[in-house]
Amino acid sequence: MSRIDESLYSKNGLAARYISRELIDIEAGQRIPRVSDFTEKLSLGRGTVQGALKLLEEMRAIRLEPRGHLGTFLLRRDLNLLYEIAGIGPTIGVMPLPYSRKYEGLATGIIEVFEKIHKRAGLAYMRGAIPRVEALKSRRYDFAIMSLLAAEEAVTKFEGLEINKTFGPESYVTSHKIFFSKTECSKIEDGMRIGIDYSSVDQAELTLLECDGKKVELVEAGYMQLFSMLTQGVIDAAVWNADEEKTLHTFKSSDFHSSKAKELAAKATTAALVVETARERVIEQLEMLDTNEVRLVQQQVIEGEKYPHY
Structure with a gap:
């Protein structure tokens, strides 16, 4: 058992798991919620919240600075450590093998936009929309990329799936x-x-x-x-x-x-993102994925203005 695991088995440690999820979306330099805000939202005692914040500092996940009546500010955060403490793993998607520049651009765009919003994500690659849907249903992956044509058939055939996003014409293939x-x-x-x-x-x-x-x-x-x-x-x-x-x-x-x-x-030229309707936390993560920004990166890769990385 790691030192981190041991620290989180205490009462303050369990509270730190919840509070770390709240702090992931706060940028360095911003004010964090008040102790009373945490107690109300998370149904925790003041002492527990204060102990959890102190524990997060001791673990070097965050560094805080009290500024009197202005509140407490987040000076620094270790996002990877906060994710680990919160128990939030990366969001993993599956898409076609990147054998074309368009697929390379789409993969690069998805990864870059997730990185920009400080969300850990990864991609796996699998040939065939049907195997990708089956892998999604078995929860090997959190979302699947396929054509809008294949996505519409998938949500009709398999209960509990939905099309979360589409990326516009010629985002999947030109023709x-x-x-x-x-x-x-x-x-x-x-x-x-x-x-x-x-x-x-x-x-x-x-x-x-x-x-x-x-x-x-x-x-x-x-x-x-x-x-x-x-x-x-x-x-x-x-x-x-x-x-x-x-x-x-x-x-x-x-x-x-x-x-x-x-x-x-x-x-069939439009790329679509399919997810299970019941995966609320995954859907919450995907809501922040800006399709326009993904398309911009994709176009930069296609035109040779950016090296693909995925």
């Missing part, structure tokens, strides 16, 4: 296109072998809509395998993210011909 293994092809036709990844809601739904009414063979494959399968001629065509420069420059491509596919493709 999807149909890529062909042969240069003479310009649309999906009867007899073709078409790659499909059922774990990716966007890719699968767009593929099925574009192939509707055509006599084609659907070849199931992982999204990241489609490139090599097109190269080797194992499949004749596949729907792919047009932000992947290697694919865009290697294969001939075309826009969708199906009107329904075109409609859904537009919705």
